Amino acid sequence: MRDAGARRVGMLVQAIGVAGLLVACGGDAEGASHPDGSPADGSGARISGEVTVLAAASLTEPFETLGERLADRYPDLEVTFSFGPSSGLAEQAAAGAPADVLATANTVTMDTAVQAGVVDGTPRVFARNTLALAVPAGNPGNVTGPADLARDELRVAVCEPRVPCGAAAEALLDRAGVEAAPDTLTTDVKEAVSLVSLGEVDAALVYLTDAAAAGDAVETVDVPRAGAVVNDYPVAVMADAPNPDGAHAVVDAVTGELGRDVLAEAGFLEP
Known part of the structure; x- marks a missing residue:
């Protein structure tokens, strides 16, 4: 009887040791998970x-x-x-x-x-994100910087001031001391980029990421101190x-x- 009891005690100690190891590893055998909440087997079944x-x-x-x-x-x-x-x-x-x-x-x-x-x-x-001065491929308006946005002969697009890209554009132009004369105020940055890529405007202040996403249809012109205005x-x-x-x-x-x-x-x- 003493031998059987000793075996049972030994098995219990082993079980406790295994359970402790599982806890130390961050979960139990049934509920082990990654920090993102998905099961350890990578099935992602917990999130649906x-x-x-x-x-x-x-x-x-x-x-x-x-x-x-x-x-x-x-x-x-x-x-x-x-x-x-x-x-x-x-x-x-x-x-x-x-x-x-x-x-x-x-x-x-x-x-x-x-x-x-x-x-x-x-x-x-x-x-x-930061802003960039976007122009159509080939830069038909010969835009060289933010100051050109004040040129009356250019067609210019800027986001509405109430949206983030418009508020950032206002801040950047204020820093540059430029009074832009936008012909179009867009509801979001994608609309402004679209106007540039279609050649419907000569320039627009947009996010650098959106200008890049437009591909070869859009070029960017260097904007000094663009890093001073960050969203x-x-x-x-x-x-x-x-x-x-x-x-x-x-x-x-x-x-x-x-x-x-x-x-x-x-x-x-x-x-």
């Missing part, structure tokens, strides 16, 4: 359902790429992006639009949602997110290594 992300228009290309990579990480998660001007998205969020995540192109627009109490926790800055991009989970687990997984991806890699590829600066 639909997630709606309201995102600034300038995030279109990198977020679409991010969505593809998230699909590999979380096969059961469906991420839908709604891109548009940050000011409008923040107003939608404040008005109770059903969404899980909000990502804007500056902190001012995010503050609209924060002050309305529709954001869960503190928004996290995940990227930064911080914050992201947050919505307080009434229909899928909070999925929303947090998306935000963690945006602010983590995956997001940093994708955003860097698109030309964004790290926060």
Whole structure:
């Protein structure tokens, strides 16, 4: 009987040791997981359902790429992006639009949602962006710098002041002492870039990342001290997110290594 009892005690000690090892490794045999919440086997089964992300228009290309990579990480998660001007998205969020995540192109627009109490926790800055002077391929207007935006014969586009790219453009022109004469005020940066790529305007102040995304249809002209005006991009989970687990997984991806890699590829600066 003493031998059997000793064996039982030995087995119990071994079991406790194994359990302790599992805890030290960050989980148990059934619930072991990665920091992102997916199971250790990489199946991503814990995160599922639909997630709606309201995102600034300038995030279109990198977020679409991010969505593809998230699909590999979380096969059961469906991420839908709604891109548009940050000011409008923040107003939608404040008005109770059903969404899980909000990502804007500056902190001012995010503050609209924060002050309305529709954001869960503190928004996290995940990227930064600067402006560039974009011209059509071949630079038909012979634009050499921001001062040319005051030339009456040029067709110029600038984002509306209420949207982040417009506010940044105003700040940059003020620093340069230039009184621009825009012919077109666009609702977001993508509209401004489109006008340049189609040759409908001779120049526009846009984000450097959007000018790069336009490819060969757009060239950029050096803007002295462009680095003095930088937009911080914050992201947050919505307080009434229909899928909070999925929303947090998306935000963690945006602010983590995956997001940093994708955003860097698109030309964004790290926060």
